Amino acid sequence: xxxxxxxxxxxxxxxxxxxxxxxxxxxxEIKDGEFVALIGHTGSGKSTFVQHLNGLLKPSSGRIIIxxxxxxxxxxxxxxxxxxxxxxxxxxxxxxxxxxxEKDISFGPHKLGLSEEEVFSRVRRAMDMVGLNxxxxxxxxxFELSGGQKRRVAIAGVVAMEPEVLILDEPTAGLDPxxxxxxxxxxxxxxxxxxxxxxxxxxxxxxxxKLADRILVMHKGKAILDGEPADVFKESExxxxxxxxxxxxxxLIKELRKKGFDLSEDIFTIxxxxxxxxxxxx
Amino acid sequence: MIKxxxxxxxxxxxxxxxxxxxxxxxxxxxxxIVNLFIIDNFSGYILVILLLAIILATGKLxxxxxxxxxxxxxxxxxxxxxxxxxxxKRGNLLFELGFLKVYDEGLKQAAFxxxxxxxxxxxxxxxxxxxxxxxxxxxxxxxxxxxEKIGVPAHMIAMMMTIALRFIPTLIDETDKIMKAQMxxxxxxxxxxxxxxxxxLIPLLVPLFISSFRRADxxxxxxxxxxxxxxxxxxxxKVLKLNYNDLIAVLFFILLIIATILVNKTNLP
Numbered sequence: 001x002x003x004x005x006x007x008x009x010x011x012x013x014x015x016x017x018x019x020x021x022x023x024x025x026x027x028x029e030i031k032d033g034e035f036v037a038l039i040g041h042t043g044s045g046k047s048t049f050v051q052h053l054n055g056l057l058k059p060s061s062g063r064i065i066i067x068x069x070x071x072x073x074x075x076x077x078x079x080x081x082x083x084x085x086x087x088x089x090x091x092x093x094x095x096x097x098x099x100x101x102e103k104d105i106s107f108g109p110h111k112l113g114l115s116e117e118e119v120f121s122r123v124r125r126a127m128d129m130v131g132l133n134x135x136x137x138x139x140x141x142x143f144e145l146s147g148g149q150k151r152r153v154a155i156a157g158v159v160a161m162e163p164e165v166l167i168l169d170e171p172t173a174g175l176d177p178x179x180x181x182x183x184x185x186x187x188x189x190x191x192x193x194x195x196x197x198x199x200x201x202x203x204x205x206x207x208x209x210k211l212a213d214r215i216l217v218m219h220k221g222k223a224i225l226d227g228e229p230a231d232v233f234k235e236s237e238x239x240x241x242x243x244x245x246x247x248x249x250x251x252l253i254k255e256l257r258k259k260g261f262d263l264s265e266d267i268f269t270i271x272x273x274x275x276x277x278x279x280x281x282x
Numbered sequence: 283m284i285k286x287x288x289x290x291x292x293x294x295x296x297x298x299x300x301x302x303x304x305x306x307x308x309x310x311x312x313x314x315i316v317n318l319f320i321i322d323n324f325s326g327y328i329l330v331i332l333l334l335a336i337i338l339a340t341g342k343l344x345x346x347x348x349x350x351x352x353x354x355x356x357x358x359x360x361x362x363x364x365x366x367x368x369x370x371k372r373g374n375l376l377f378e379l380g381f382l383k384v385y386d387e388g389l390k391q392a393a394f395x396x397x398x399x400x401x402x403x404x405x406x407x408x409x410x411x412x413x414x415x416x417x418x419x420x421x422x423x424x425x426x427x428x429x430e431k432i433g434v435p436a437h438m439i440a441m442m443m444t445i446a447l448r449f450i451p452t453l454i455d456e457t458d459k460i461m462k463a464q465m466x467x468x469x470x471x472x473x474x475x476x477x478x479x480x481x482x483l484i485p486l487l488v489p490l491f492i493s494s495f496r497r498a499d500x501x502x503x504x505x506x507x508x509x510x511x512x513x514x515x516x517x518x519x520k521v522l523k524l525n526y527n528d529l530i531a532v533l534f535f536i537l538l539i540i541a542t543i544l545v546n547k548t549n550l551p
Contacts, residue, residue: 082465095467108467
């Protein structure tokens with residue numbers, strides 16, 4: 001499932017003193033099965049951008065084409081788009097409302113009009129995908145869980161709709177390191193094993209470097225960089241000038257190269273760095 | 283989605299109207315409302331329109347904001363007007379439709395009521411458009427101060443209002459966010475009959491309640507951590523002071539009242 005974004009512009013509250021251009025002529029194409037990371041400083045337009053992809057926001061101008069269907073013109077059934085493009089908001093645990101975890105996760109699938117058995121099997125599958133034991137958790141109240149578990153329930157609520165594209169807006173914000181690693185691992189699985197196209201909005205260069213095939217950098221509503229992690233992280237000066245950075249380990253490698261170590265330029269994860277250093281130090 | 287609420291939305295500015303003392307603005311707004319009900323002929327409202335135009339011009343406000351504030355109460359306006367038309371049974375009978383009788387007094391009354399409501403809303407929205415919520419509550423607190431002797435908790439009322447006003451935008455944002463999140467999960471808030479619509483609000487209201495309680499709890503904690511213990515002995519950073527501009531505004535309104543009374547005495551329509 002491909003998503004093509006053409007000349008997308010969005011202006012909040014046009015014609016008032018609060019007018020603000022949140023997106024400025026963005027052109028991006030996301031291909032089937034890609035793992036794209038969307039990074040940018042607070043207020044760069046990331047959240048506004050992803051909300052266009054499933055029709056929650058309407059563009060001020062420009063087009064979005066999902067699988068040859070233009071979702072921004074004419075009458076399109078938004079429920080059809082939301083079935084295909086799932087969006088997990090920031091702090092999704094604040095949207096939980098049901099008495100039990102099973103009921104909460106089945107909210108989305110029910111709204112899709114699926115049969116009881118199908119809903120049941122999807123809920124089980126979704127809980128499995130995010131690493132929640134079905135028997136153990138299904139009858140618990142979502143409000144008695146820890147922060148990380150609540151978040152998993154909320155993610156499962158979207159995953160259970162089995163979208164082809166899954167967008168996650170800062171899914172690890174406010175979690176402890178362990179919770180963060182687990183969530184990221186599960187997102188990786190959703191991409192690898194279930195073939196979902198993933199769009200991950202993130203602040204953390206480390207996470208992005210570990211997971212994404214492609215990085216999209218936004219600044220003041222514009223897409224200023226778009227490419228593979230190796231290419232994007234080469235632009236460390238540009239990234240720093242817009243309030244971002246390259247992964248910490250890349251800075252270390254840079255310093256080591258200056259000191260005469262024979263290391264490759266494109267090392268962005270700790271694992272890569274460990275491997276390369278071990279090779280040299282042997 | 284829910285961004286079109288003007289009442290209580292402050293438009294920052296540096297104009298004459300913005301800089302008036304909030305106490306004066308609140309009192310003058312009350313005077314304005316009383317004045318609306320003193321007027322008993324249509325010519326009087328020309329004065330009101332003139333006044334509003336002058337305030338909008340000096341306050342550098344677009345009339346669009348006033349229109350936006352009026353839109354939500356349009357239905358109320360129409361209902362009041364219709365009720366007045368059919369229930370007032372004085373004056374000359376104009377025409378009758380079955381049991382419905384329309385008198386000229388009724389039409390007049392309806393027009394008066396509608397005009398009064400429109401100007402009432404316009405006037406009060408100018409107050410909130412040009413006065414920041416904090417100034418507004420400061421003004422109210424100061425105005426209520428003399429009543430503390432008879433047991434009116436002025437400081438508490440002002441603090442509660444400040445907090446409530448402070449959280450309106452936060453809660454609107456939050457509502458918007460939760461609505462979108464549930465819509466992304468397939469929720470539909472617009473279609474179906476009343477019962478279906480009410481039911482569809484559960485996924486919105488439950489999270490909203492939970493987060494309001496959480497916020498209230500956090501706020502109480504934060505206030506206590508900063509040694510808040512009520513209004514006794516609290517000093518303020520910005521002390522309200524009357525100045526020359528406030529005098530001009532008051533004189534201007536006195537002129538308005540005199541003009542209104544004069545117009546009432548004439549035989550203009």
